[in-house]
Amino acid sequence: MTKKGFIFDLDGVIVDTAKYHFLAWKKLAHSIGVDFTEEQNEQLKGVSRVRSLEKILEWGNKTLSEDEFMKLMGLKNDDYLSFINNMGTSEILPDVTKTLDYLVEKKQAIALGSASKNATPILRKVELLDRFAAIVDGNDVSKAKPDPEVFLIGAKLLNINPEDCIVFEDSVAGVQAANAAHMIAIGIGEAHVLHEADYVFKDFTEMSQAFLEDLISGKINK
Secondary structure (H helix, E strand, O other): OOEEEEEEOOOOOOHHHHHHHHHHHHHHHHHHHOOOOHHHHHOOOOOOOOHHHHHHHHHHHOOHHHHHHHHHHHHHHHHHHHHOOOOHHEEEEOHHHHHHHHHHOOOOOEEOOOOOOHHHHHHOOOOOHHOOEEEOOOOOOOOOOOOHHHHHHHHHOOOOOOEEEEEEEEHHHHHHHHHOOOOOOEEEOOOOOOOOOOEOOHHHHHHHHHHHHHHOOOOOOO
């Protein structure tokens, strides 16, 4: 049987943890007297924690000492971790488990390729950790997406050539990283946003078993 590498992003693909980042940043912003909206939160997606706090300070026209800055970053992460600590299987996005189980059944190689530094505990909380042969997260990479580093490391750990890998991504930067790695890029989200992907589905409920079979057999390629 053909063996392909299937690499999944975490946030927005497997689970939606963006809402917890929003709540944690909102709490932090309010603690220093800065208003924080969902529109502003959109601008922090895919942005490092340091840069995110810098942007919040700019929006509120505030300055902090280096010690206060580091303390607030730590508090934000503690708040975020307390939110994800209560996650369960109900937070897995529609048909993700069904898709993973089908790929496991077909003996395909599955990896996670995420910027999150909390990927392993999140997968453990939602009881999906055992589906992944390799985990590459924010602790393992030095270059952020759209650099392909995270996906190339994933392919290497799976022992699969990059051109035999398929990436599931919900962000423009992630799709660009998959393209740069010469992998099939499958967007999960809105087609007009993820138009650089090879294929786009609103979510996994739209993805047929026949489509997955064509990916495995190589009928669909870059």
